[in-house]
Amino acid sequence: xxxxxxxxxxxxxxxxxxxxxxxxxxxxxxxxxxxxxxxxxxxxxxxxxxxxxxxxxxxxxxxxxxxxxxxxxxxxxxxxxxxxxxxxxxxxxxxxxxxxxxxxxxxxxxxxxxxxxxxxxxxxxxxxxxxxxxxxxxxxxxxxxxxxxxxxxxxxxxxxxxxxxxxxxxxxxxxxxxxxxxxxxxxxxxxxxxxxxxxxxxxxxxxxxxxxxxxxxxxxxxxxxxxxxxxxxxxxxxxxxxxxxxxxxxxxxxxxxxxxxxxxxxxxxxxxxxxxxxxxxxxxxxxxxxxxxxxxxxxxxxxxxxxxxxxxxxxxxxxxxxxxxxxxxxxxxxxxxxxxxxxxxxxxxxxxxxxxxxxxxxxxxxxxxxxxxxxxxxxxxxxxxxxxxxxxxxxxxxxxxxxxxxxxxxxxxxxxxxxxxxxxxxxxxxxxxxxxxxxxxxxxxxxxxxxxxxxxxxxxxxxxxxxxxxxxxxxxxx
Amino acid sequence: xxxxxxxxxxxxxxxxxxxxxxxxxxxxxxxxxxxxxxxxxxxxxxxxxxxxxxxxxxxxxxxxxxxxxxxxxxxxxxxxxxxxxxxxxxxxxxxxxxxxxxxxxxxxxxxxxxxxxxxxxxxxxxxxxxxxxxxxxxxxxxxxxxxxxxxxxxxxxxxxxxxxxxxxxxxxxxxxxxxxxxxxxxxxxxxxxxxxxxxxxxxxxxxxxxxxxxxxxxxxxxxxxxxxxxxxxxxxxxxxxxxxxxxxxxxxxxxxxxxxxxxxxxxxxxxxxxxxxxxxxxxxxxxxxxxxxxxxxxxxxxxxxxxxxxxxxxxxxxxxxxxxxxxxxxxxxxxxxxxxxxxxxxxxxxxxxxxxxxxxxxxxxxxxxxxxxxxxxxxxxxxxxxxxxxxxxxxxxxxxxxxxxxxxxxxxxxxx
Numbered sequence: 024x025x026x027x028x029x030x031x032x033x034x035x036x037x038x039x040x041x042x043x044x045x046x047x048x049x050x051x052x053x054x055x056x057x058x059x060x061x062x063x064x065x066x067x068x069x070x071x072x073x074x075x076x077x078x079x080x081x082x083x084x085x086x087x088x089x090x091x092x093x094x095x096x097x098x099x100x101x102x103x104x105x106x107x108x109x110x111x112x113x114x115x116x117x118x119x120x121x122x123x124x125x126x127x128x129x130x131x132x133x134x135x136x137x138x139x140x141x142x143x144x145x146x147x148x149x150x151x152x153x154x155x156x157x158x159x160x161x162x163x164x165x166x167x168x169x170x171x172x173x174x175x176x177x178x179x180x181x182x183x184x185x186x187x188x189x190x191x192x193x194x195x196x197x198x199x200x201x202x203x204x205x206x207x208x209x210x211x212x213x214x215x216x217x218x219x220x221x222x223x224x225x226x227x228x229x230x231x232x233x234x235x236x237x238x239x240x241x242x243x244x245x246x247x248x249x250x251x252x253x254x255x256x257x258x259x260x261x262x263x264x265x266x267x268x269x270x271x272x273x274x275x276x277x278x279x280x281x282x283x284x285x286x287x288x289x290x291x292x293x294x295x296x297x298x299x300x301x302x303x304x305x306x307x308x309x310x311x312x313x314x315x316x317x318x319x320x321x322x323x324x325x326x327x328x329x330x331x332x333x334x335x336x337x338x339x340x341x342x343x344x345x346x347x348x349x350x351x352x353x354x355x356x357x358x359x360x361x362x363x364x365x366x367x368x369x370x371x372x373x374x375x376x377x378x379x380x381x382x383x384x385x386x387x388x389x390x391x392x393x394x395x396x397x398x399x400x401x402x403x404x405x406x407x408x409x410x411x412x413x414x415x416x417x418x419x420x421x422x423x424x425x426x427x428x429x430x431x432x433x434x435x436x437x438x439x440x441x442x443x444x445x446x447x448x449x450x451x452x453x454x455x456x457x458x459x460x461x462x463x464x465x466x467x468x469x470x471x472x473x474x475x476x477x478x479x480x481x482x483x484x485x486x487x488x489x490x491x492x493x494x495x496x497x498x499x500x501x
Numbered sequence: 502x503x504x505x506x507x508x509x510x511x512x513x514x515x516x517x518x519x520x521x522x523x524x525x526x527x528x529x530x531x532x533x534x535x536x537x538x539x540x541x542x543x544x545x546x547x548x549x550x551x552x553x554x555x556x557x558x559x560x561x562x563x564x565x566x567x568x569x570x571x572x573x574x575x576x577x578x579x580x581x582x583x584x585x586x587x588x589x590x591x592x593x594x595x596x597x598x599x600x601x602x603x604x605x606x607x608x609x610x611x612x613x614x615x616x617x618x619x620x621x622x623x624x625x626x627x628x629x630x631x632x633x634x635x636x637x638x639x640x641x642x643x644x645x646x647x648x649x650x651x652x653x654x655x656x657x658x659x660x661x662x663x664x665x666x667x668x669x670x671x672x673x674x675x676x677x678x679x680x681x682x683x684x685x686x687x688x689x690x691x692x693x694x695x696x697x698x699x700x701x702x703x704x705x706x707x708x709x710x711x712x713x714x715x716x717x718x719x720x721x722x723x724x725x726x727x728x729x730x731x732x733x734x735x736x737x738x739x740x741x742x743x744x745x746x747x748x749x750x751x752x753x754x755x756x757x758x759x760x761x762x763x764x765x766x767x768x769x770x771x772x773x774x775x776x777x778x779x780x781x782x783x784x785x786x787x788x789x790x791x792x793x794x795x796x797x798x799x800x801x802x803x804x805x806x807x808x809x810x811x812x813x814x815x816x817x818x819x820x821x822x823x824x825x826x827x828x829x830x831x832x833x834x835x836x837x838x839x840x841x842x843x844x845x846x847x848x849x850x851x852x853x854x855x856x857x858x859x860x861x862x863x864x865x866x867x868x869x870x871x872x873x874x875x876x877x878x879x880x881x882x883x884x885x886x887x888x889x890x891x892x893x894x895x896x897x898x899x900x901x902x903x904x905x906x907x908x909x910x911x912x913x914x915x916x917x
Contacts, residue, residue, distance in 0.1 A: 141775045146782050203778065251686070255777045264562075265890035266585075267789040268669065268857035269759045270767040276786070277705045277768070283698035342687045350688040351695065352781055353774030358557050360524065360673055360769055360787050360819070361620065361859075362889040365562050369694070370777045372685040401777065443686035443778075474779035475682035 043239040046430075046464070047159040051486035058486050061178045064090060065485065066154040068170040069163035073200075074141050075112045080200040081105075083137040084117040087198060090177050091119045094184040102219060106211060108201030109403060114138065116208040118219045119196040121180060123189070123500070130193035131499055132222035132455065133492075134209075134446055135173045135229065136202030139165040140474045148477055159482055160470075166480040168473035171488060172228025172461045173198055179492030190500040195220055202229070202446045205404055209446035213453040224415060225457040226495065227447045231471075233426060233434075233464035242467065243435035244426040246419060247459030249298065249411030249451070252375040253444035255401035256349070256388060257368055258282050264365035275367040276356050282392040283351055283369060289391050291347040291384075293332030294376045295322070298411060298440045299344055305437065306341070315340065339468050343442030347384055349373040370401070374442045381406050409448040412456035414438055421498035422460045425491050429462065462491035505602045511535040513636060517628060519618040522819060529554065529617030531625045533636055536597060536611040538915075546610035547915055548640035549597075549907075550861055550872065551590040551647055552619030555582040556889045564892050576897055583895040585888035588903060589646025589876050590615050596907035607915040612637050619647065619861050626861035630868040640870060642831065644910065647860045648874015649838070651846055652757070652882040660757065660882050661727055662842040663854035664835065665874025667716045667827035669760070669791040671859030672798040673819030674805060676700055682782035691813075693784035694773050700809040701768055701786060707808045709764040711739075711749030712793045716827055716855045717761060723852030724758075732758070756883035760857030764801060766790040787819070791857050794825050825863045827855070828871035837913035838875045841906045846879070858888075877906025 051058070067086050073079045084103045091101060100120040108114045117137070120130075142151035142164040149155055151164040165171075176196060197220055199208030212220050233244040260282070262275035295303070303319045310316030318334035322345075325331075336345045349371050356367030375384050381400065389398040400406075423436040447457035463484045465471060472478040513533040520526040532553070535546075558568035558581040566572045568581040582588075593613065614637060616625030629637060648665030678700075680693035713721075718740065725736040732755050739748040739762075753762045766788050773784035792801050798818065805816045830853060839851045854874075862872035878899045880886070887893045 140779055143775060146775075203776070253778070263891055265886070266858060266888045267767055267769050268671075268765070268791045268859070269886065270765050271759075272754070274705070274767065276701060276771060279771075280698040280701040280705070283695060284702060287692070287695040287698070337690075339687075348686070348688055350685050350692065350780065351698075351773075352685050352777050352779060354694055354697075354771040354781075354784060355773075356768075357770030357787065358559065359620070359889070361671070361789055362556055362769060363767065364769055364771075365891065367771060370774065372777050374686045441686070443684070471683060471687075474684045474776060476782055 045239050046235050047481045047483055049483060051483045053486040053490055057178070057182060057489065061174060061486060061489055064178060065161065065170065065174045068174055069154040069165055070152055072152040072164070073138050075109055075114070075138060075201060075204045078113065080114040080137060084115050084198065084200070087117055087137070087173060087177050088119065090181050094181040096121060104216065106207060108205045108207045112201065112204070114200035114208070116200050116212065117196070117198040118216065120219070121190060121194040121196070123192050126192050128192040129223035130195050130221065132195045132197055132220060132225035132450070133176050134197050134225050134227040134450070134457065135169060135176060136199045136208070136446055137173060138200050138203050139168065139170070140203050146476055151478070156482065160479040161482055161485060162477065162479045164478055166478050167231060167463070167465065167470070168478070169229050171463050171480050171485055175461070175485070175488035176228050176492050178489045179496060182489065183493055183496060188497065190496070192500050194496060194500055195222055199446055206446060206449055209449035213450045213455065222455055224418065225447065225450050225455050226418070227445060227457050227459045228461040228492070229445045229447070230441065230459050230461060231463050231465050232459065232461055233430060234467040235464060237466060237469065241430050241434055243437060244422070244430070244462070245437045245439045246422055247441045247447070248414065248438045249377060249440040250409060250444045250448045251377060251440070251442045252379070252381060252406045252408050253404070254373045254375055254381045254384065254406035255404065256371045256373060256385060257399050257401055258371055258392065259366060259368045259397040259399070260395065261366055262364060264363040267361045267363050271363060275364040278395055279356065279367040279369055282396045285391050286349065286351060286371065290333065291387070293326070293329055293336070293345045294379070295326045296377060296440070298438060302344070302437060302439055343374060347373060347376045347379060348442070349384070349388065375406065377411065377440060378408055380408070406444070407452070409452045411440060412451055412458060415456065415458070417499060418458050418460065421495055424498070425494040426462055428494070429487050429491070460495065461488065463488045505598070507534060507536065511537065515633065517617070517624060519622045519624040521622045524621040527618065527621070529625070531617055531629070532613065532615040533633065534613040535638065536601070536607060538607045538609050542609040544609040545641035546612045546638040548637060548643040549593050549611060549613045550643050550645040551586055551593060552616045552625070552861060553590060554617050554620050555585065555587070556620050562891055566892070568893070573897060577894040578897055578900065579892060579894045581893055583893050584878065584880060584885070585893070586647045588878050588895050588900055592877070592900065592903035592907050593646055595904045596911060599904065600908055600911060605912065605916065607911070608917065609915055610638055611911065611915055612640060616861055623861060623864065627864045629861070630864040630870065642834070643862065643865055643870060643872035644834070645860060645862050645872050645874045646876045648856055648862065648876060649854070650876045651842060651849055651879035653879055655881055655884060659727065659846065659849040661724060662846065662849040662851045663720065664838050664851065665856045666830060666853045667714070667794050667855040668825055668859055668862060669793060669855065669857050670796070670798055670822060670825040672790045672792055672801060672822055674788040674790060674802060675817050675819055676786040676788060676809065677815045677817065678784045678813055680780065680782055682780045685778045685780050689780060693781040696811065696813055697773065697784040697786055700811060700814045703808055703810070704766060704768065704788065708750065711746055711753070711762045713743050714794060714827065714855070716853050720761070720852050720854045723850055726850065756886070760791055761855065764790060764792045764796060765857070766801070766805065791859070792824070794827055794855065797824050798822060823867065826866045828866055828873060831871065831873070833914065834873050834875065837910050838873070840913055841877055841909040844909055845902050845905060875910060876903065878903045
């Protein structure tokens, strides 16, 4: 998912009803023939390096479109639409409409994105664009973000069609080609291409909804209903430079390093809204007398208890939940090894608490670093706050029923606001509520590798996700 | 060929390949020109050295002038290479043409070596000191236009003319921090960029131990005579007591003497991260060191490791250069240089210097061929010290004086 990854849904289920079975060893119920088909398409998808600017998106769109074609979707309902994302990045979106013969409800939208974040061979243990299965996992860039969701939603539809399922509403599949960079596809999808995408609501296959602890306790499954605002800022320092054999007392790189030390130590003011309060209350109950549990209770009782908020924020289970967060993600500086740098620039990625204006965050950062460092929003993407979607009973019930088939009847299901942003925010902003309801699960925190090294997905989670989307479509479109 | 031209057989454009891990690959060329002495000369040739490449310059960084369009303004030529060092190669070339036209007959061969990658990898000079030595006629010594020169204070008073006889060792290092990375919406406690920034803060605060050698001792003795104020006092105090670190720090902090009292290391480039929405898996900083002559670059690597004091920050070398060596003072070269300087700048004192920058001289000195930086251009210090930087410039008169300077040098050293 774009710029986003969920905050971990933590909850320890105290019930002794679950023995701690390794969830990776439980066999999937997806029939072997469908496992083989899913694996084949997933392998092809992973091995297309659909990183921005590489021109690979048409191949990715064709791979998915071919599955719908083979299953009987007429050509007139398959649209591969070219568009430009980052300047010069020629990409495409895929829109497929599975028509209902006699629709009784407004259409339903299923969202995904076909692009992946850059991955470099030298950083990984294996080639990120060679599909591998090893030790109960599928490995490769996009195995978790989010070719898993693309393939699971596509294969679920193909399987349903092969079984003769007739939907009671049109189902629109929308796969964008630049979610990880600019979100132009989602902007167009929610705007200019609305005649192809208009729907009562959307289901987003981005993000992992469910998690297990390292000791195999089920941590619950969440339905994403809203997102923090994504905004990248650039910290830039300038200097006259000169010959590196004659160092000046001032140096653009040192000035930037000082600003980064300030950023590392800076803490935004903790904040709470109704969704996060409900989440903290529930989590507090589950956490018992752990340090996190105590801090959660203190914060719920007194939202101004900054010490408690800091404890919560520092916990990997809840990082990003209590406030705006900004982190340095990229650096570039200098123009020659033997010349003092004339400019140095850090990319600082912020996830802004819902409702806070990005301009206020910019002002706070500027005040923190002082006048010697320029703080500017990334001109490539200007973030905007988006609404939280109202809870829909039909979506929540279908989701809860589906995930409980895989993880047990007591599996907790939560609404939650994601610390990141995905394509869903563009549709929410334009009046289509969107729910992040993919079912894939990971062992936290070891499998949380979206955008990172050696990205992977448990084999069973991938196969079960086809069954999950089959169930979601049957539940919401019949 | 005009009657005064050099024969084609003595003009060689030698293509060569240059590459390094940090600067990438390039196909470049060296120019070798042999001016043969009539008859059989017993003396080995004198080599005249320079380089034809310049450091990158971006128009958007410069104040209004395109770095690659020469602009004459307020008594200056502006443009990339005006002082480093298209002035020097132009002066040598024009001096040779002028002398040849005037009927000058050298008593020994003069050979020109202009390289094409001094600012990056120095492969041209390395080739010159090895595989091209036959083509160069095994020169006895080199005169390098990329070293030495004349400084004038802003009030017009003389700041000294220097002959470069030693240079610091140029050595590149990389600081590398790796991290598991992850999604930027969930910041980790450890972050490759923050670790790198912390290491850079430590390098910023660190001061290497001050050192003196024979060249710098002579240089500061000469400079001390010109400096009446607190800078001169610090030089005198330091020469009297080499353990006076405070005096050395004061000298090092002055714009005109920076880099002369010790090893200096400074970060020049940063690279980190792979996407704005992903925590960095890799963060690197290029550290450019100018190491005091005689110090092994591997010892400097160990010192950087001690400064950073963080095992997650890995220090590695970018090259395999060895410690540079000083050239012995040659009375004939010193006399010729002094004569040329005093012909145009009678009040300028002349003394040897150690250069803080690296030049093509290094591999020749290591191969046993002494090299002397004896350029005759002049600049106003410190305001014209803009080599590699923005708005590089050269006083117009300096260019013309430099041609005369090289003619005098050649007449003295190859005409007698």
